[in-house]
Structure formats: structure tokens, C-alpha cells
Amino acid sequence: MSDTSGSSARKPMIEVRGLCKSFGDQEVLRGVDLVVEEGTTCVLMGVSGSGKTVLMKHLVGLMQPDQGTVKIDGEDIVQLDEAGLDRLRRKLGILFQANALFDSLTVFDNVAFPLRERTKMSEAEIREAVSKSLAVVGLTHAAQRFPGELSGGMQKRVGFARAAILQPHILLYDDPTAGLDPLTTASVNEVIFTGKQQLGATSLVISPDVASAFKVGDTLALMHEGRVVEMGPPEEFRRSEHPAVKAFLHTWLQRQAQRPR
Numbered sequence: 001m002s003d004t005s006g007s008s009a010r011k012p013m014i015e016v017r018g019l020c021k022s023f024g025d026q027e028v029l030r031g032v033d034l035v036v037e038e039g040t041t042c043v044l045m046g047v048s049g050s051g052k053t054v055l056m057k058h059l060v061g062l063m064q065p066d067q068g069t070v071k072i073d074g075e076d077i078v079q080l081d082e083a084g085l086d087r088l089r090r091k092l093g094i095l096f097q098a099n100a101l102f103d104s105l106t107v108f109d110n111v112a113f114p115l116r117e118r119t120k121m122s123e124a125e126i127r128e129a130v131s132k133s134l135a136v137v138g139l140t141h142a143a144q145r146f147p148g149e150l151s152g153g154m155q156k157r158v159g160f161a162r163a164a165i166l167q168p169h170i171l172l173y174d175d176p177t178a179g180l181d182p183l184t185t186a187s188v189n190e191v192i193f194t195g196k197q198q199l200g201a202t203s204l205v206i207s208p209d210v211a212s213a214f215k216v217g218d219t220l221a222l223m224h225e226g227r228v229v230e231m232g233p234p235e236e237f238r239r240s241e242h243p244a245v246k247a248f249l250h251t252w253l254q255r256q257a258q259r260p261r
């Protein structure tokens, strides 16, 4: 890393403080604190139903908090009007849990979509940008295919190419390796790494997959009972004394041991 000034000086790009959200009498978020510093990748883990996707929806302004603040690149997004939110979303590349690709558009047109919507680029420029982007995710050959004709892992890579095409400062991934086999998982992890290396992007990866977390994360965090109960570099996280972290890692290791080979 070129930063020699001490790692504490980085700017927070995602800053969540005291975030609370309930649905009826179900308190899903009970005071979430989470900071992701510029240029780093944070992996947020947690069991199914712990509120990871709900948190992500707050980061992009799709849900409003009951309490607390959400700052993206220094801006409090709860205070923004629609125009402000729209401007902010341009800084974000978002990969939702379901890929949300357009089934009736080819891979090429899916990736080109944000360029056509958001920029005044010519068709020739769009063609060049999309070709480059598909090459990065290894899908040059699939440009004219439709999402329904692709494997799950290929769809994820198209989703990434589309999320990254406007070269966002911040990439948000919700469970990018869900349901994928180990090889495809490895290729998605590569793609996340590419986002960091080539775009210098700040990334928040939501994933229950511990192996992926240790591969791609500069910091790891665990969501438990509505809060982020631990957050730190991988080695620190591994040695955490927090009972929820120990239980989470232990359960994962046990499952790994029971997997058929």
C-alpha cells in the first residue's frame, strides 16, 4: 500500500451511526455503527435474517431510518431530496442480492444501460466501454446472449460489469456469491478484487461466506441482534473474543467439515 501516513487518516466513505429500523414490533436494526474507509473493502457477515439487506437499502436511500444517520462520501443521505439522492446514486455501483438484470436485453445492452441512461456518450464510445468492461469479467464471448441463457456466476459477473460501468467510487454488493459453486465463487471474488484494484473503489460486501470474507476483506464485520458487534482487520476478527463472532466462525467451520467432498 502506498499510504505511509498511517492508516487512521483515511476518509470515511460510508459512515453509519446509531441506525435503527423496525417493522411493526420487529426491531431489525438496533443501533448499527459501521464505517468503511476510502479505498478499502469491508465484508459484513451475519446469519440469514440479521438485517444485512435492510442495512444496504438504507445506504442507497431505498429505506428511511427510524433513527440514526447514514453518510455516503460525507453527505447525510437522509437529508437529501430526490435530486440529491439521484446525484449521490451516481457515485454508487450496486449489486443487489438478486442480480436484477433485464431479461429481455442482451448482456451487452444490460451493461450499456447506465451509459445510455446517464451519459451522452456516442454509440461508438459505448461499444468500446462495454467491450472493455466485459473483457474484465471474462464475458466477451457472451455479449449477445440473454441473461436467461447464462449460469448464475456469469449473471453475477454481468451484474458487476453493469454496476461498475460508470466507474463508481463506492461499490455495494449484496451476497454476491450466494448459491454459487466454489469455482464460480472464486471468480466472483476475483471480480470484487478487480473493482478495488482497477477502480480504487470503496466496497461494502455483504456475505455470509466466511472464506470469501477472508479473501476479499480489508476489514470484517459481524451483524448480530441488530448491531455490528465486531469490526476489524481479518486477523483481529479471527481472534475476537465476542461470543457471537466465535459462534459464527465455529458454526461455519463445522459446516465446512461436514461438506461432502
Ligand SMILES: Nc1ncnc2c1ncn2[C@@H]1O[C@H](COP(=O)(O)OP(=O)(O)OP(=O)(O)O)[C@@H](O)[C@H]1O
Pocket (backbone or CB within 6 Å): 023, 028, 046, 047, 048, 049, 050, 051, 052, 053, 054, 055, 097, 175, 208
Ligand atoms: N420491507 C420489509 N417489511 C417487513 N419486514 C422486513 C422488510 N424487509 C426486511 N424485513 C425483515 O427484516 C429482517 C431482516 O431481513 P434482511 O433481508 O435484511 O435479512 P438478511 O440479513 O439480508 O438475510 P439473508 O442473509 O437471508 O439475505 C427479516 O426478518 C425480514 O423479514
Ligand SMILES: [Mg+2]
Pocket (backbone or CB within 6 Å): 052, 053, 054, 097, 174, 175
Ligand atoms: Mg439479504
